[in-house]
Amino acid sequence: MPANTNNIERSNSLVETIVESHRHRPGALLPVLHEIQASFGFIPKDAVTPIADGLNLSRAEVHGVISFYHDFRYVPGPSVRVCMGEACQSMGSAALLESAKALFGDGVEPVYCVGNCACAPNVEIAHAYHGRMSPAKLTSLLAREVAA
Amino acid sequence: MTISVYVPRDSGALAVGAEAVANAILAQAAERGIRVELIRNGSRGLYWLEPLVEVQTPQGRVAYGPVDRDAVPGLFAADFLRGGAHPLCQGLTEEIPYLKAQQRLTFRRVGLTDPLSLDDYRAHEGYRGLARALEMTPAEIVAAVTESGLRGRGGAAFPTGIKWNTVLEAPGDIKYIVCNADEGDSGTFSDRMVMEGDPYLLIEGMTLAGLAVGAEQGYLYLRSEYPHAEAILDEAIARAEAAGYLGDDLRGSGKRFHLEVRRAAGAYVCGEETALLESLEGKRGQVRAKPPLPAIQGLFQRPTVVNNVISLASVPAILDKGPAFYRDYGMGRSRGTLPIQLTGNIRRGGLVELGFGVSLKELLYDYGGGTASGRPIKAVQVGGPLGAYLPADQFDIPLDYEAFIAAQGTVGHGGIVVFDDTADMAHMARHAMAFCAVESCGKCTPCRIGSTRGVELLDRIIAERDKGADVAQVALLRELCDTLLNGSLCALGGMTPFPVLSALDHFPADFGLVAETAHA
Numbered sequence: 270m271p272a273n274t275n276n277i278e279r280s281n282s283l284v285e286t287i288v289e290s291h292r293h294r295p296g297a298l299l300p301v302l303h304e305i306q307a308s309f310g311f312i313p314k315d316a317v318t319p320i321a322d323g324l325n326l327s328r329a330e331v332h333g334v335i336s337f338y339h340d341f342r343y344v345p346g347p348s349v350r351v352c353m354g355e356a357c358q359s360m361g362s363a364a365l366l367e368s369a370k371a372l373f374g375d376g377v378e379p380v381y382c383v384g385n386c387a388c389a390p391n392v393e394i395a396h397a398y399h400g401r402m403s404p405a406k407l408t409s410l411l412a413r414e415v416a417a
Numbered sequence: 418m419t420i421s422v423y424v425p426r427d428s429g430a431l432a433v434g435a436e437a438v439a440n441a442i443l444a445q446a447a448e449r450g451i452r453v454e455l456i457r458n459g460s461r462g463l464y465w466l467e468p469l470v471e472v473q474t475p476q477g478r479v480a481y482g483p484v485d486r487d488a489v490p491g492l493f494a495a496d497f498l499r500g501g502a503h504p505l506c507q508g509l510t511e512e513i514p515y516l517k518a519q520q521r522l523t524f525r526r527v528g529l530t531d532p533l534s535l536d537d538y539r540a541h542e543g544y545r546g547l548a549r550a551l552e553m554t555p556a557e558i559v560a561a562v563t564e565s566g567l568r569g570r571g572g573a574a575f576p577t578g579i580k581w582n583t584v585l586e587a588p589g590d591i592k593y594i595v596c597n598a599d600e601g602d603s604g605t606f607s608d609r610m611v612m613e614g615d616p617y618l619l620i621e622g623m624t625l626a627g628l629a630v631g632a633e634q635g636y637l638y639l640r641s642e643y644p645h646a647e648a649i650l651d652e653a654i655a656r657a658e659a660a661g662y663l664g665d666d667l668r669g670s671g672k673r674f675h676l677e678v679r680r681a682a683g684a685y686v687c688g689e690e691t692a693l694l695e696s697l698e699g700k701r702g703q704v705r706a707k708p709p710l711p712a713i714q715g716l717f718q719r720p721t722v723v724n725n726v727i728s729l730a731s732v733p734a735i736l737d738k739g740p741a742f743y744r745d746y747g748m749g750r751s752r753g754t755l756p757i758q759l760t761g762n763i764r765r766g767g768l769v770e771l772g773f774g775v776s777l778k779e780l781l782y783d784y785g786g787g788t789a790s791g792r793p794i795k796a797v798q799v800g801g802p803l804g805a806y807l808p809a810d811q812f813d814i815p816l817d818y819e820a821f822i823a824a825q826g827t828v829g830h831g832g833i834v835v836f837d838d839t840a841d842m843a844h845m846a847r848h849a850m851a852f853c854a855v856e857s858c859g860k861c862t863p864c865r866i867g868s869t870r871g872v873e874l875l876d877r878i879i880a881e882r883d884k885g886a887d888v889a890q891v892a893l894l895r896e897l898c899d900t901l902l903n904g905s906l907c908a909l910g911g912m913t914p915f916p917v918l919s920a921l922d923h924f925p926a927d928f929g930l931v932a933e934t935a936h937a
């Protein structure tokens with residue numbers, strides 16, 4: 270389908286532009302991956318070859334880095350993360366994780382500390398943190414999220 | 418007359434609604450035709466009162482908190498812009514006992530100033546350390562840091578001056594300063610508060626490190642969970658460059674220092690300094706064997722200072738006020754102050770900066786006010802996920818590196834997580850093993866595979882505990898901990914036994930053990 274080919278071409282050239290804009294920097298791979306992930310919401314599998322070519326790395330090296338870090342993924346990440354650091358667990362985040370999973374299923378993952386441990390427990394919804402959460406507050410926040 | 422109102426832009430305050438409060442204040446002021454100047458400060462660290470709104474009055478700043486959006490019309494009705502009485506009024510901020518009793522050296526500007534205002538920074542003693550340092554030789558700067566007794570605040574407590582001296586004396590004309598802002602420990606946020614609330618302090622500290630060892634490039638390795646800190650740091654770096662505090666000619670001295678923020682990618686182990694360097698080089702964050710020390714062969718094989726945010730942020734005051742001023746705080750070989758973070762199930766959670774030596778008891782009860790739930794404290798974990806769980810009969814321990822080592826614990830980055838008597842310590846021990854399994858860099862077999870074995874053992878112990886402990890499984894768990902302690906390249910594998918064994922030793926009943934057989 271021509272529309273699809275167009276999309277692929279466009280995304281390939283976006284990947285190349287991103288690689289080009291960072292390639293002069295020492296240790297450019299992480300900044301490149303972050304920008305690609307921010308642009309696409311994930312790392313397209315097809316991006317591995319142009320990244321490797323652009324940065325003079327092997328495809329195995331690029332894949333190795335993508336798979337090592339929790340942030341980088343080939344599919345879109347979760348929309349909800351529940352903090353399961355010890356501080357949030359002391360305030361009942363295990364129950365929050367359960368209620369979030371009941372509502373959002375696979376779109377929910379744990380995160381190990383968002384750095385707001387004096388206002389535990391914390392959740393992250395669509396990249397925004399919410400502290401002093403309770404299952405009831407979480408349910409109403411998530412309902413708003415679904416409606417939006 | 419315009420009235421100054423402060424509403425924090427700290428991400429902890431934002432997570433409990435500070436943005437909505439700021440907007441509501443602006444809307445109400447507009448509706449009433451009142452001119453207010455809204456300043457987005459850092460957090461004072463009184464987190465149980467966040468969002469904490471402050472109003473400048475002739476008597477000083479008056480605090481209101483915790484304020485939510487719906488309380489704002491009532492605050493206007495109570496004339497809070499003149500410090501009017503209201504149930505949320507906390508009086509003069511500086512007189513709040515929690516804050517007043519602290520010894521804020523590193524945090525003295527956090528929450529007070531506009532984080533991005535260079536004028537504010539300079540008006541509150543900022544860049545005085547740099548002015549001193551530009552008249553000193555590198556060896557003199559290093560000597561001042563050594564004399565201050567400052568030890569690294571990232572966890573290992575290594576003397577900062579000695580590290581800097583190694584880099585200063587290492588041959589080579591290219592050297593680096595790396596700031597470890599990975600702050601991965603649960604129960605810690607002091608790095609974040611500095612970066613969001615007083616970014617020039619960290620920039621000044623890194624610049625001083627550069628001058629001390631002859632490095633012209635700095636990298637700030639920042640965890641990806643801190644997007645607000647990243648935005649503030651990027652803006653502060655741009656402004657510092659424009660004002661000649663960074664760049665090719667620091668304040669007309671002809672000396673250079675460049676600084677760049679690099680975003681991490683969500684791996685706890687990348688807080689370990691050699692894994693961090695691998696990550697900065699664009700690789701998998703695998704721990705390097707030492708030697709060579711990063712101080713000799715660090716980033717891109719060059720001599721490199723790797724220091725925690727708080728370590729670096731402590732240096733400007735040391736240079737400005739002299740090493741003796743700093744060294745006079747503290748106890749034993751733990752000199753200066755520690756920004757302590759009170760977190761978890763605690764009534765008054767927040768940031769408490771004090772000289773070393775304060776006891777856990779004072780922190781937990783006098784400052785913290787006991788648990789948030791109102792139940793008794795069962796245990797605290799000090800020093801992050803690799804720190805020991807301590808029971809109530811050990812709360813007399815002073816915050817001191819050596820005292821904690823003697824209690825088989827660690828002060829770490831100064832985080833204290835509180836648990837009430839509903840906590841299940843066997844479950845927390847399992848969590849420690851599971852965390853190690855998820856975050857292992859994969860280099861050592863005990864850490865990579867043993868941690869998963871540990872999870873399985875604990876699952877079995879937990880499943881059987883109601884029928885009495887499975888003593889054989891507990892013995893296997895202890896053996897496994899021994900292997901981890903002795904067979905790990907870094908502290909992730911090497912210290913995971915701390916939370917596990919301390920839970921087992923201090924809370925045997927949670928494992929189905931009666932106290933007498935805990936050491937089976």
Ligand SMILES: Cc1cc2nc3c(=O)[nH]c(=O)nc-3n(C[C@H](O)[C@H](O)[C@H](O)COP(=O)(O)O)c2cc1C
Pocket residue numbers: 568569570571572573574575577597598599600601602685686687688689690691723724725726728729907908909
């Ligand atoms: C698994 C692991 C995680 C660590 N995480 C951090 C961290 O997030 N921040 C930090 O400053 N140090 C961390 N450290 C300690 C660093 O390896 C290193 O000691 C520190 O950055 C040195 O700086 P300092 O001397 O100023 O403390 C970690 C160590 C280990 C073993």
Ligand code: SF4
Pocket residue numbers: 686704856857858859860861862864865905906907908909910911
């Ligand atoms: S102990 Fe674990 S995290 Fe540390 S080097 Fe070994 S495998 Fe890596």
